[in-house]
Amino acid sequence: MKMQVAVIGAGASGLAAARHLLESPRGHSVTVFERGDQLGGTWVFTEKTGLDVDGRPVHSSMYRSLETNLPKEVMAFPDYPFPEGEQSYLPAGDVLKYLNAYADHFGLRHCIKFRQHVERVQPRGSVWEVSTTNVDTAEVTTYQFDSVMVCSGHYWKEKRPQLRGSREFRGRQSHAHNYRRPDAYRGRRVLLIGSGPSGMDLALEVASVAQQVILSHHLDKSIGHLFPSNVIEKPDVTSITETGANFRDGTFCEVDDICYCTGYSYSFPFLTPDCGVQVEADEVHPLLMHVVSVERPTLAFIGLPFIVCPFALFDLQSRFFVAVLDGRCSLPDTDTLRRDAEAERRRRREEGIRPHYLGREQVPYLNRLADLAGAQRLPPVVFKLFETVAFRLYEDLANYRRHNFRIVDNETFQEIA
Structure with a gap:
């Protein structure tokens, strides 16, 4: 059955969500709500800090000189590489150009409503009610959807x-x-x-x-x-x-x-208490695979984990959730989901792992997502390169971004002097 799906945020995760919803065999109808006047999320630079012109907090944490701390070879969406070039670590502006090219390549702009601030997301029986405010006119509009994907990021609420x-x-x-x-x-x-x-x-x-x-x-x-x-x-x-x-x-x-420089808290103030999730500073729960709400499986969060290959994470999480919506990936009953989610939380606590931290656990995690979604796994070379570079800033902070890489095949990469 074709669904009406709301996607909150037109950053990298929201674009991945919109793409895979549109590409579903069921051809879901997608509406992306974006507060800004352009796509790109955290990759859009603004000099503004504190409160924006509408009196709401500025979400961007981008500073003028920011460059990626991972090479483009591991940052990219799995089937949409960055443009060729020797430079592996890119300025933020190049990432924004890449996201715009991605949106155009997959025809996503038509489903994005810009300058729309999401005020409230609330379940109403089997549907979701989403209320937004037009940032320019203050007009409030309420919509109904079959599903909601939260893609609004988590690098704005100061901790x-x-x-x-x-x-x-x-x-x-x-x-x-x-x-x-x-x-x-x-x-x-x-x-x-x-x-x-x-x-x-x-x-x-x-x-x-x-x-x-x-x-x-x-x-x-x-x-x-x-x-x-x-x-x-x-x-x-x-x-x-x-x-x-x-x-x-x-x-x-x-x-x-x-x-x-003490990080950020998870915060989704538009979710009402009856949405079925608890949002704490360091955790959103109960969730299946860090994505699907256990209590209301038509609600998903894309991009909560960290220390990951970011755009690949967004891609595979989105593929997984769309497979759930399509019925290609069947979920167990709610009681089983609750037990499994709590068992995973308990394991992490006992092993001293932060709730959404992945690091080396991203390999089995992303492979599992791919398998559940019926998608192709990331080639091992991506993980090998990630392991090589992820913590180089603590070895040579001033120079690590000068190193460049080239993917040779699915198993091998070269470091270019």
Whole structure:
């Protein structure tokens, strides 16, 4: 049976969802709701921070100089490679061009409604009610759909630690979500908290203009050799004062600015409580395969896992869910789904694995998705290259993006000097 399906967000995951819905043998009807005026999601750069012109939070966390931290050879959708070229690590603008080309190649633009902010998603019997507001006119429209795919991303809701004394600090405090360029830190003493990819990039970039950068992290080993001499490492912050920060090693440093590079929380404020999922800072549950709502299997989330080959993940998750909608992939009864979902949550807790973290588990996970969807598995070379490069930023932060790669065959890649 042909379904009416709502896709929330026209970033990379939303485009993959729309494509596979349209390509289904059942020819589903697709409406993509996008708050911005163009497709691309997080890859669309804006100087705006804080609140947008409509009074709602700016979703983009893109900074001006951002380049991919994975090579294009592992970032691409499985059957739609990036344009040929020697450069493997790409500026954000090239990724945006790629997504626009993908949308045009698969004829997706006609089903995207731009400048539509999704206010509410609520189940009404066997259908879903979706209410949106036109960002420009404030007109509210309510639609009904048979299914909803949530593709709105999870890199916008700031996660900040609750540090004693932070309200007393006299300097500026911000989150990496609002970072665009280093100019504001010129000549200042800056504390960066967190050493994920954004924390590492910002430390290197801010150090080019700042008097001093203090990078607080809890990595097992020192990473000071990756930075210029005006960057010093410190362990976790224990408290903030009016003029600086105390650290776990008993030291204190005076700082002018604090920037929290502490990641993001999952947040889908448009979902009503009766949607059947619990959205917590670090987890959305109960879900089957990180995708399908156990309680309401016509609701799906695309793109929750991290430390993955991103666009391949979006592609295979979308293929899997469309197979569920089509009936090509049959789900067990709800009680079995609940037991399986809870067993997976328990396993992760016992093994100390964060709820949607994949890393090396992505190989069996993506293969399982492909099998359930009746799709082709990713060639092993993609995973081999991912394993080779995923954490190179901690080895040679300033230079790792200068390396280039070429896929030779399904098993082999070459590194080009």
